[in-house]
Amino acid sequence: MGSLSLAGVQVLFLAIAAWLAVFAGTWCSSWRVLTGVQFDLLPALMVYAGLTRDVWTVTALSVFAGLAFDSLSLNPFGVTVLPLFFAGWCVYVNQDLILRKESYAQFVLGVAAGGLCPLASLVLITVFLGNEIEPPVLGWRYVLQWGVGSLCGGVAVPLLFRAGAAVRSGFVYEVVPDNRFRGDREIKRWKV
Amino acid sequence: MSKRSNYVALGVVGVLVLIILGLPASVSSRLKLALGGLFLPLFGLAGSAQGFASQVSTILPTRRELAEDLNKARFENEQLRFKLEQFEGVWRENQLLRDSSGWQRRSPMRMKLARVIGRDPANWWNTLQIDLGSRDGIQPDMPVRTAEGLVGKVNQVGYSRSQVVAVGDPNCRVPAMVEETRDTGVVVPASNGGVDRQLVDLSFLPGSSPLKPGQRVVTSGLGVVFPKDILIGRVADVRSVGYGMYAEARVRLEVNLNRIEQVWVVFP
Numbered sequence: 001m002g003s004l005s006l007a008g009v010q011v012l013f014l015a016i017a018a019w020l021a022v023f024a025g026t027w028c029s030s031w032r033v034l035t036g037v038q039f040d041l042l043p044a045l046m047v048y049a050g051l052t053r054d055v056w057t058v059t060a061l062s063v064f065a066g067l068a069f070d071s072l073s074l075n076p077f078g079v080t081v082l083p084l085f086f087a088g089w090c091v092y093v094n095q096d097l098i099l100r101k102e103s104y105a106q107f108v109l110g111v112a113a114g115g116l117c118p119l120a121s122l123v124l125i126t127v128f129l130g131n132e133i134e135p136p137v138l139g140w141r142y143v144l145q146w147g148v149g150s151l152c153g154g155v156a157v158p159l160l161f162r163a164g165a166a167v168r169s170g171f172v173y174e175v176v177p178d179n180r181f182r183g184d185r186e187i188k189r190w191k192v
Numbered sequence: 193m194s195k196r197s198n199y200v201a202l203g204v205v206g207v208l209v210l211i212i213l214g215l216p217a218s219v220s221s222r223l224k225l226a227l228g229g230l231f232l233p234l235f236g237l238a239g240s241a242q243g244f245a246s247q248v249s250t251i252l253p254t255r256r257e258l259a260e261d262l263n264k265a266r267f268e269n270e271q272l273r274f275k276l277e278q279f280e281g282v283w284r285e286n287q288l289l290r291d292s293s294g295w296q297r298r299s300p301m302r303m304k305l306a307r308v309i310g311r312d313p314a315n316w317w318n319t320l321q322i323d324l325g326s327r328d329g330i331q332p333d334m335p336v337r338t339a340e341g342l343v344g345k346v347n348q349v350g351y352s353r354s355q356v357v358a359v360g361d362p363n364c365r366v367p368a369m370v371e372e373t374r375d376t377g378v379v380v381p382a383s384n385g386g387v388d389r390q391l392v393d394l395s396f397l398p399g400s401s402p403l404k405p406g407q408r409v410v411t412s413g414l415g416v417v418f419p420k421d422i423l424i425g426r427v428a429d430v431r432s433v434g435y436g437m438y439a440e441a442r443v444r445l446e447v448n449l450n451r452i453e454q455v456w457v458v459f460p
Contacts, residue, residue, distance in 0.1 A: 072321065078220070081209050134363050139384050140384070141387050
């Protein structure tokens, strides 16, 4: 499979993951019953996209995921797009400076995105709320939700990297590591 | 990828978001419903899986367990029939008294059962998705309840699903009354945003009201959305506000909104 079609598979993987992540956030109530907080996998997905894909994939994914999230929420339509895009964009712009293969770097980025995306959404909601809906009431509950959301983001990014690697390994041959010996030092055997 | 394309992408998203946020409410609401339709196959699949799981669970119990369940159901049925007989007597008496005093007759609630298929993915709202929509006659602002008490009201209506705003969300204020003292107020979200989502505030109560923990709070019937006498919750504690001019009670909701799976939509 060529590099172009592999890129297509990876973009498709991201789109399906975003679709499922929004649905899981709506449908899975057991985590909400257990912790009182609903997990949100989209910031983690944006970090993964920012570390592995190009800026246009990050753009398309943030628009699709943000609008899908808002379509099932009371949020003003489109308000989640910008925070998700910023999460992915900031990671993408600094892609070369980040130790992207290290799990702790992935965890830290996930925590930051999981914490900052909801905060930015809340700021935008209060700015663009209009007169139709009342603003959310913030308090200690929100601090708890914010903490658990950040942790979820941190845990989700390394898991997404593993899932992404599994998808990739299904479509490309494993790269065989180079021989450590120089070619001219290799022992040649032949029949006398 | 060049630096320029990074900033072009930033500009594209910024302009797109400004356009979407600037759309009229009716258009963005329609777009929301259209995009939400993308999830219908997943909701359907999840519903079928749940149905299959419940079917399997009915196959697994032993004969003894089934016999026990049957006996229990028979006993409950007897009790409910007895209560219904009493209730019908009281209902007839009530209608006669209303006729004799010239009051309008009360009609029994017309309701439709709906399955809860999802909840708000954002943590700061308290909404539910149900599997009834405009094809089932659902309209915005219809009250939603369970046998235990009030859940909320319908907000957005799609063809085959609707969004319900639950009590405790800032967008669902309920005119309420303490049943024992007849003091009226409005149920609003807890002002301190406490960790427990089951607690809401009953505000705008008179400062002299003799409220006690455990008293029942029901809908007052004031306003046009919620009919009278649907249980909302019970008073947890009371505090005085505005130098004793008003009182505010914390109310523990009767319905656990995190656990409900089925609700009734009340038709006018």
